[in-house]
Amino acid sequence: MNLEQISQSWQNIAPLLIPIASEEECDLREEQLKNLISLNQQKKDSQITHLIKSIALTIKEYEKKEFPLEKATGIEILQYLMAEHGLSESDFTEIGNQELISDLLNGKQELNLTMIKVLAKRFGVTEQTFLG
Numbered sequence: 001m002n003l004e005q006i007s008q009s010w011q012n013i014a015p016l017l018i019p020i021a022s023e024e025e026c027d028l029r030e031e032q033l034k035n036l037i038s039l040n041q042q043k044k045d046s047q048i049t050h051l052i053k054s055i056a057l058t059i060k061e062y063e064k065k066e067f068p069l070e071k072a073t074g075i076e077i078l079q080y081l082m083a084e085h086g087l088s089e090s091d092f093t094e095i096g097n098q099e100l101i102s103d104l105l106n107g108k109q110e111l112n113l114t115m116i117k118v119l120a121k122r123f124g125v126t127e128q129t130f131l132g
Contacts, residue, residue, distance in 0.1 A: 020062035074111045074130035
């Protein structure tokens with residue numbers, strides 16, 4: 001491929017790789033990414049695969065910048081898991097009475113290591129999950 005061909009190709013590819021500036025651009029880039037993935041499922045071209053990964057990185061960087069994730073506390077994780085599993089304060093007799101659980105959920109009491117171990121085992125997650 002000569003420089004002129006590279007220049008012409010780059011004019012078509014460059015807009016897919018520049019940083020994303022808005023949600024609308026992100027939506028468009030995601031649509032373009034889906035189309036490339038669909039096209040590449042038939043061709044299996046390694047260069048297109050590399051382009052797909054590069055485009056995905058621009059989307060990831062935009063989302064990381066625009067929608068940063070805040071770390072959840074152990075109590076917030078517990079509240080989330082309780083809601084997901086339809087549990088109430090009275091469902092945690094293995095770590096304490098209902099008053100203790102209520103104090104935990106209201107921020108009056110902190111999770112201790114023993115509680116964290118029991119909760120991790122119960123929900124099938126690592127202890128680190130509750131340590132934020």
